[in-house]
Amino acid sequence: MLDHNNIIQSDELKSIYFTHQDTVITYNGEIYTCDFESQSIDKIDALIKKHPELLTDPFRQITVKKIKRAEISQAIEKLSSSTHHSLIDHESLNAVAQRAITILQDAVMRGVSDIHLELYANETRIEGRVDGKMMPLQPPIPEHEYGKLLFGYLFYRAVDKNDDFSQNIINNGRIEIDLNTPDGLRETIWRVAYLPAKDNGGQVTLRWLNKNESAPLLDNIGWETGHVKIMRDFANSASGICIIAGQTGSGKSTTIASIINELKGKGRSINTLEDPVEFDLGVMQSSVVSQNDDEDMMFKYAKALLRHDVDIESHGEMREMKGAMNVCRKGETGQIMFTTMHTSSAIGVGHTLNEQMHVPSALIAAPNLMKLWIYQTLVRTLCPHCNLSLDDVIPHLNNDQKEKLDKWLTERDDHMLKANMRFKNPSGCEHCNEGEKDRTTLVEMIVLDDEDRLFISHKDYLGWSKALLEKGFKPISEHAVLKIKRGHVDLFTANERVNGLLTNNSTDVYQQLWDE
CATH class of the missing domain: 3.30.450.90 (Beta-Lactamase)
Known part of the structure; x- marks a missing residue:
């Protein structure tokens, strides 16, 4: 039985033990491992050769012995944590x-x-x-x-x-x-x-922050051709505000970087205020690092830009009333404004501005101020090497997934959907992580008109939602369905990122309460 009290516990060795959790060395020069191919063996051997004084007998030949993984795991769990440091020496x-x-x-x-x-x-x-x-x-x-x-x-x-x-x-x-x-x-x-x-x-x-060294082209972020045209039409208009909403890590800043990168060098002055700067866009970018979410610094920078003859301006995420009012003020002075916020839908932008950030509804609904509201999310894409067809994936699904899939396909009754949709391979392959690799953007857009502004001023968001659908508004769930039909994303993966994709109505939910 391996005695954990006999294991050498220097800081450098413990880093190796904890990283790989398959190999240790004792004071008498015996390396114990559950895997003869482990990288830990060479790392420990090299470290001991550098510091032979760690051994009881510095001249002893190091040997390697194999034991069960359970013994290694138990020994590592018992390693002493008695060496405490109030400061890092x-x-x-x-x-x-x-x-x-x-x-x-x-x-x-x-x-x-x-x-x-x-x-x-x-x-x-x-x-x-x-x-x-x-x-x-x-x-x-x-x-x-x-x-x-x-x-x-x-x-x-x-x-x-x-x-x-x-x-x-x-x-x-x-x-x-x-x-x-x-x-x-x-x-x-x-x-x-x-x-x-x-x-x-x-x-x-x-x-x-700088995982991607350059902003992607607007045509390559996963939007449809119609989405790109709407954004370009807004960006080339006289003035107004574009708000891009989504969860943390949904690609909002990347989207703004893509459009600004496209707008530079075309005769208009561009400035960005970011927290912090993520891409080098070749325009005037200021890193405004807010301390403890205090937006005073952003306010000061935004006020200073009033004297710098700006045509297009982008602010980092709006978090409270002061930041939101900054954006509205700039939109009213005749500039193109971009900013981001956290909401769960494009319609939710209005509610968040009014109810949470306390921006007056009359200001939100002001003519020609709010022009374009976007909600987007990122969803993993299928591995092109190992994805599965509808028939092939069935054995990998549990009963609940099979039931939901069957109902979803029945409601759509689309032969091409069934023929083209693909699914992730849970075993994956050398090219992916459990059947998926990289991500694409799913998006919904509201191009605001006076009818929309009237609903906002009355705070009638349910009525507005119905009116938008009647006008042809495409919710993000429809963009998800389109990419599922193309075989680009897995239905169940998309459902993790998109509300309303695989949901039961309330009657079905309540009927399930007593199911056994």
């Missing part, structure tokens, strides 16, 4: 720095957009978001101190932070670090945010 700093860099480097090569580091009472979890889906970047680490030191280092390195790291205080900052990416070695920029949690725990979330 020089020796610990090197090990923790390498630990952080390894996490970032691995995440970059996997194509993450965000990294989530979660600290619990007796565990540290490291996960990443790949193509919008959360997945573990390494097994959970059975130690609290591991995550605590990691948090401290990240904010030790961060710039433009609220303050030095304290475990009980919210903090935000930015990290700039050169890493090997699929496109080669380059500087990566991360927004880093910390939130305290119970049991002396907390969460650090890192957003890779």
Whole structure:
């Protein structure tokens, strides 16, 4: 039986143990592993050769022995967390720095957009978001101190932070670090945010801000030709406001970057106020980093731009009344304005502005002010190498999925839909992650006219929704159906991102309450 008290527990070795969780070394020079092919063996061997003083007998020949994974796991779980650091000393700093860099480097090569580091009472979890889906970047680490030191280092390195790291205080900052990416070695920029949690725990979330070095073309973000034409018509009009809504990570900033990139160099002055700048667009861009969500700084920058002869202006996300009124004021002065906000539909923009941000409905409904409201989300696309046909996917579905699929197809009664739709392969292949790779945009648009403004002024959102459909408005669910019919996205994946796609009416829901 492997004695965990005999395992060497230096900071650098513990980083290897926790990262791979398949190999350890004892003081008498015996490497125990459950996998002879593990990368940990060479890493541990190289480290011991560099620091032979860690062994009881520095001249002893290192041997490798295989044991069951359960024994390794049990030993790692029992590793002592008794070495506590109130401050990161020089020796610990090197090990923790390498630990952080390894996490970032691995995440970059996997194509993450965000990294989530979660600290619990007796565990540290490291996960990443790949193509919008959360997945573990390494097994959970059975130690609290591991995550605590990691948090401290990240904010030790961060710039433009609220303050030095304290475990009980919210903090935000930015990290700039050169890493090997699929496109080669380059500087990566991360927004880093910390939130305290119970049991002396907390969460650090890192957003890779410059994952894409250049903004994509407007024609290539997943919109239909009609969507692109509507946006271009607005962008080439005299004035007005375009608001792009969606959840966090739904591509709103990328969409605005795409249209601004298209507008530059065509005889109009362009300025952006961003928190922070994500793409280099070749126009005047100001990084307005708000401290603790205080919009005073954005207000000051927006006011200053009144003296800079701007034709097209873009503001970062609207969060409260001051930011929303800033946007409205600029729209009224005869500029083209772009901004973003969080809502769950295009119609929801009006309600959010009025009821949550307290913008007067009369101002929202002012003639020619609000021109274009957009709601969008990103949905994973199917792997072209291993996706499944309707017949092939049936054995992989559970009874609830089969029932919903059958009902959905019956309601549509579309032969071409059945023939063309494809599904993700749960086994995946070497080219994808569980049958899906990359993402596309689903979108809905409202081109506001005076009838729409009348509904907004009366706050009649249910009536407005009905009137929009009668005029031919296409909700985001219809865009999802179109891409499902083309075989680009999986029905069940799209349902995770789009309301109203696979839903039962209230009668069906209540009838299910007593089903056995």
